[in-house]
Amino acid sequence: MDLQLIHDTEFPVPDDLQGNVAITSLSKIYNWSRRNSMWPMLFGLACCAIEMIATAASRYDLSRFGMEVMRGSPRQSDLMIVSGTVTKKMVVPIVRLYNQMPEPKYVMAMGACASGGGPFKEGYNVVSGIDKYVPVDVYVPGCPPTPQALLHGLIALQKKIDGQSLANMDDVPWYGVGPSEPTPIPILGPDIVDPRQMEIIRRQAELAAAGQSYGVRELPAHRFIDDAPKKVLVATQAATLVAETTEISADDAQRLTIVKQRREEAVARKRARDAAKG
Numbered sequence: 001m002d003l004q005l006i007h008d009t010e011f012p013v014p015d016d017l018q019g020n021v022a023i024t025s026l027s028k029i030y031n032w033s034r035r036n037s038m039w040p041m042l043f044g045l046a047c048c049a050i051e052m053i054a055t056a057a058s059r060y061d062l063s064r065f066g067m068e069v070m071r072g073s074p075r076q077s078d079l080m081i082v083s084g085t086v087t088k089k090m091v092v093p094i095v096r097l098y099n100q101m102p103e104p105k106y107v108m109a110m111g112a113c114a115s116g117g118g119p120f121k122e123g124y125n126v127v128s129g130i131d132k133y134v135p136v137d138v139y140v141p142g143c144p145p146t147p148q149a150l151l152h153g154l155i156a157l158q159k160k161i162d163g164q165s166l167a168n169m170d171d172v173p174w175y176g177v178g179p180s181e182p183t184p185i186p187i188l189g190p191d192i193v194d195p196r197q198m199e200i201i202r203r204q205a206e207l208a209a210a211g212q213s214y215g216v217r218e219l220p221a222h223r224f225i226d227d228a229p230k231k232v233l234v235a236t237q238a239a240t241l242v243a244e245t246t247e248i249s250a251d252d253a254q255r256l257t258i259v260k261q262r263r264e265e266a267v268a269r270k271r272a273r274d275a276a277k278g
Contacts (some may be wrong), residue, residue, distance in 0.1 A: 036066035041077035045084025105176030
């Protein structure tokens, strides 16, 4: 073991003691032990899972990072690698497995599908990113990513762990008072429903049942001037304009006559075509 990995202080260590003594902090030892014993969950969805399996093989040797122990149970896992296309049917067990993982836990979105939907984005059965349902710590781009890209993402996760401090409760919220609230499990239906938006959905349903507008930006009320002349459009055969407070001028009457004639001519042509086809 290289003690320089955990040496984190402004006090220098003599050269002859650097292999035997290290001056560090409790957060440094804690983060060092976690970053080198990360147990990913054995969980694959699509073609990205093949690349994840290749990363764990002997060619790339994932055990160099202490992450070769892939567990089949979420209660023994620290890292969830979402590798592949996430369908709306599959997002429910993913969130359930995430809630069963003990703290501290991390999520990695591997590939374009898990990160944002990939080539199936906006599809009828594909989720446009797993980060809409569980918090994602590291994104690994690619379709599918190579084993080198996955290793780079794992190294990025280790750097994130190294930057966490036990003195900052925002970095280690799992040491807070009381249990953490689980992530809401999506509800399957005609489409995925986020339980956190149930109050908005219920209010929109009540407005729709009452015949009122919902989910649409309402225009502000317009201020009318009472003494202004008003014209209304009457849906008659000639679509004539009738003035409420003023009389129709000669020019308006002439234009309405022309409109009526053109409408009658169009109706006559349509009837002639229908008769010819019959």
